[in-house]
Amino acid sequence: MSAEISITGVGKAFDGRKVLEGVTADIHAAEFVSVLGPSGCGKSTLLRLIAGLIPFEEGAILVNGEVVTAPSAAMGFVFQTSNLLPWLNVRDNLLLGINLDAGAQRLDEAALAELVETLGLTGFEASYPHQLSGGMRHRVAIGQALARNPQILLMDEPFGALDALTRDRLNMELLRLWQRDRKTVVLVTHSISEAVLLSDRVLVMSERPGTIIEDVRIDLPRPRDPSVTREDPAFGDYVVRLSKLMGVA
Amino acid sequence: MTRALFNRDTAISVGFFLLLGLAWEYGVRWSGVQAYLLPPPSAILAELWRSRGPILAQSLVTMTEVFWGFIIAVVLGVPIAALIYFSRTAKRTVYPLFVALQSIPKIGLAPLIVVWFGYGLTSKLIMAFLFAFFPIIISTLGGLASTPAHLEEHFRALRATPLQTFWRLRLPAALPSFLDGCKVAMPLAVIGAVVGEFVGSKDGLGNLILTASGSGHTTLTFAALFAVTVLSLLLFYGVAYWERFIWWRAA
Ligand SMILES: Nc1ncnc2c1ncn2[C@@H]1O[C@H](COP(=O)(O)OP(=O)(O)OP(=O)(O)O)[C@@H](O)[C@H]1O
Ligand SMILES: [Mg+2]
Numbered sequence: 001m002s003a004e005i006s007i008t009g010v011g012k013a014f015d016g017r018k019v020l021e022g023v024t025a026d027i028h029a030a031e032f033v034s035v036l037g038p039s040g041c042g043k044s045t046l047l048r049l050i051a052g053l054i055p056f057e058e059g060a061i062l063v064n065g066e067v068v069t070a071p072s073a074a075m076g077f078v079f080q081t082s083n084l085l086p087w088l089n090v091r092d093n094l095l096l097g098i099n100l101d102a103g104a105q106r107l108d109e110a111a112l113a114e115l116v117e118t119l120g121l122t123g124f125e126a127s128y129p130h131q132l133s134g135g136m137r138h139r140v141a142i143g144q145a146l147a148r149n150p151q152i153l154l155m156d157e158p159f160g161a162l163d164a165l166t167r168d169r170l171n172m173e174l175l176r177l178w179q180r181d182r183k184t185v186v187l188v189t190h191s192i193s194e195a196v197l198l199s200d201r202v203l204v205m206s207e208r209p210g211t212i213i214e215d216v217r218i219d220l221p222r223p224r225d226p227s228v229t230r231e232d233p234a235f236g237d238y239v240v241r242l243s244k245l246m247g248v249a
Numbered sequence: 250m251t252r253a254l255f256n257r258d259t260a261i262s263v264g265f266f267l268l269l270g271l272a273w274e275y276g277v278r279w280s281g282v283q284a285y286l287l288p289p290p291s292a293i294l295a296e297l298w299r300s301r302g303p304i305l306a307q308s309l310v311t312m313t314e315v316f317w318g319f320i321i322a323v324v325l326g327v328p329i330a331a332l333i334y335f336s337r338t339a340k341r342t343v344y345p346l347f348v349a350l351q352s353i354p355k356i357g358l359a360p361l362i363v364v365w366f367g368y369g370l371t372s373k374l375i376m377a378f379l380f381a382f383f384p385i386i387i388s389t390l391g392g393l394a395s396t397p398a399h400l401e402e403h404f405r406a407l408r409a410t411p412l413q414t415f416w417r418l419r420l421p422a423a424l425p426s427f428l429d430g431c432k433v434a435m436p437l438a439v440i441g442a443v444v445g446e447f448v449g450s451k452d453g454l455g456n457l458i459l460t461a462s463g464s465g466h467t468t469l470t471f472a473a474l475f476a477v478t479v480l481s482l483l484l485f486y487g488v489a490y491w492e493r494f495i496w497w498r499a500a
Contacts, residue, residue: 051406071406083403086497087421100409100417130497 004029004064004184005050005152011058011209012045018209019045023059025203025212030182034195036246037205043188044080046210047154050186051077063152073101076150078158080188082141084129090116091125093140097148107147118173119143135162139170146177152184160190167191168226171198179223192246196220196238197229204245214245288468296472303457304476310453312480314370314442318377319435319484322385327427330389331415351383356444363449373445373453380441381434388430392423425498431488439481454480 003026012020019042027033035043048054050061052068052075061068063075071077076097084093094115098104107115116122119139129137142158159167175198178185189195195202196218204214218238220229229235270290277289284292297304329347332339359376366372396419404414446455454477461469492498 053402053406071408073408075406077403077406079399079403079406081399083400085400085418085421087495097407100404100407100413128497 003027003062004031005186006062007046007050007059008061009059010046010049010056010061012042012049012054012056020049020056021209021211023211025215027184027186029184032178032185032187032198032200034187034189034199034202035205036189036192036195036202036242037210038207038246039190041205041208042210043205044156046205047077047156047186047188051075051154053077073104073148074150075152075154076145076148078142078145078153078155080156080160082129082134082137084137084140084144086129089126089128090121090132090140093129094143094147097144101148104148112147115143115147118177120169135166138162142170149181150183152186155185155187157188157190159194167194171226174198175224192239192242192248193230193235196235196242197224197226202238202242204242216242216245285465285467288471292468293471293475296468297475300469300472304454304472307452307454307457307473308476308480311373311439311442311446311455311477312484314373314445314453315377315435315438315480315484317370318374318379318442319381319431319438321374322378322381322434322438323431326382326385327389330386330393333386334390334393347383347386355379355441359444359448362445368449368451373442373450376441376445377438378441381438384430384434384437385427388433389423389427391430392426393419395426396422424495428488428492428495431491432485435484435488436481439477439484443477 005025005027007023007025007027010020010023011018023046025033035046037043045054049056050063050068052071063072085096088096091112092099094112095107098107113122116125119142121136121139121143124132124136129140132140138158138160142155145153145155159170162170171194174185177183178198185198187195187198199218202216202218203212204216205211206213216238220232220234220238274289274291277284277287288296329343333344334340355376358379362375363372366375400418400422401414404418409417442453443455443458446453447459450456454473457473458470458477461467461473
């Protein structure tokens with residue numbers, strides 16, 4: 001199986017300071033891959049490089065066999081800071097990506113209602129971002145990426161600011177969506193247990209300049225469910241192993 | 250809204266201005282200052298009522314000058330600001346040109362403009378325009394430049410065209426700053442029009458002030474000044490009204 005996203009020897013410096021060095025990884029179609037690493041090690045930067053948002057000096061990134069030079073419609077991005085337009089309501093924010101792209105497939109009312117329902121935003125379609133809670137704003141941002149139905153979903157700590165309960169619920173939703181649509185997902189997260197719960201593989205990065213120090217395959221049965229999977233002794237083993245790699249334990 | 254009229258803040262404002270008026274009224278009476286030097290507010294109010302016909306008519310003239318001067322300042326100022334923002338050449342040519350023009354005392358230009366454009370509406374409209382133009386350019390520029398970088402990146406990730414990014418991101422992001430500029434520009438436009446009327450005119454509130462004070466009619470001068478102030482306030486709040494359409498700014 002050829003890789004959908006192929007990263008080879010990628011290096012990136014900002015103002016002469018190395019942020020990424022020799023990053024190599026293959027991510028296959030329909031794979032769920034998480035990236036773990038200390039703050040400032042270049043996780044967001046790596047995701048931006050994959051998305052074609054910023055240029056880099058060393059190495060190469062191929063997506064679907066083609067060199068990445070600019071953002072492509074195949075990829076949806078959920079940024080670390082929620083990027084809603086304050087002057088658009090939830091509905092229009094969800095549809096922003098589609099409305100900006102003449103070639104994008106329109107979302108019919110039923111599909112939109114389903115998306116809103118999945119995000120737990122029913123009844124808030126006409127609300128503006130300043131009327132939403134922080135977690136709701138994150139959900140709209142995730143919905144905006146999902147609405148375009150991209151083949152690859154790049155997510156930068158999309159649940160970072162959420163409470164544990166909401167996080168679990170959204171993790172479940174994400175799992176459900178992923179099991180249904182089989183998108184390729186690259187998720188940056190700080191949460192080791194979240195990474196284990198969701199992923200097929202976890203890439204662990206070093207301190208800056210960031211490089212991938214370990215590629216851990218998570219062989220837990222699917223479909224997964226937060227309450228069931230966490231009881232699995234293998235789950236605990238993975239968490240311990242990753243914690244050691246991260247130097248937390 | 251009706252309830253807001255009777256709240257504590259309003260009461261304090263009204264009370265303050267009433268007190269100020271009373272102090273003026275009795276200050277003038279007790280000190281024995283002559284009415285042709287400083288008339289009491291009661292006399293000014295009476296004069297406003299007596300001369301309401303001409304004052305209203307002249308207010309309408311000045312308002313028309315200010316209105317069109319301001320509109321033209323917006324219609325020309327916004328595209329010019331956009332041009333300066335997007336074109337490096339314009340930033341090095343048009344922008345310093347306008348900064349230099351702004352540095353010319355516009356009051357000194359007024360006689361020239363009257364010579365060029367006559368005693369009618371046009372010269373006053375141009376004066377109002379000149380006063381309003383610069384704040385509108387500067388505020389629009391500031392607004393365009395204040396577009397959050399993370400939103401620009403987001404639009405790039407969504408593969409928005411430059412035109413889409415302009416209309417759907419930069420322009421709305423610039424609105425709050427633009428409106429602040431308009432709030433500065435509007436009272437300036439009133440000053441511009443009145444200065445134009447001072448220098449050469451057949452009518453308008455500035456003309457009324459000039460003729461009234463020239464003939465020693467101090468009370469009418471004050472009444473006309475009062476009318477200018479009210480006009481300026483009305484136009485200012487006419488601009489501020491549009492803030493409800495950028496409700497997200499407060500959030
Ligand atoms: N646009 C930029 N200009 C200069 N330096 C940058 C820029 N973006 C990131 N950096 C630097 O690159 C390094 C990595 O940043 P990055 O945002 O990728 O970290 P991260 O791993 O996502 O951290 P966190 O977990 O805190 O989000 C940091 O030291 C940061 O200062
Ligand atoms: Mg980050």
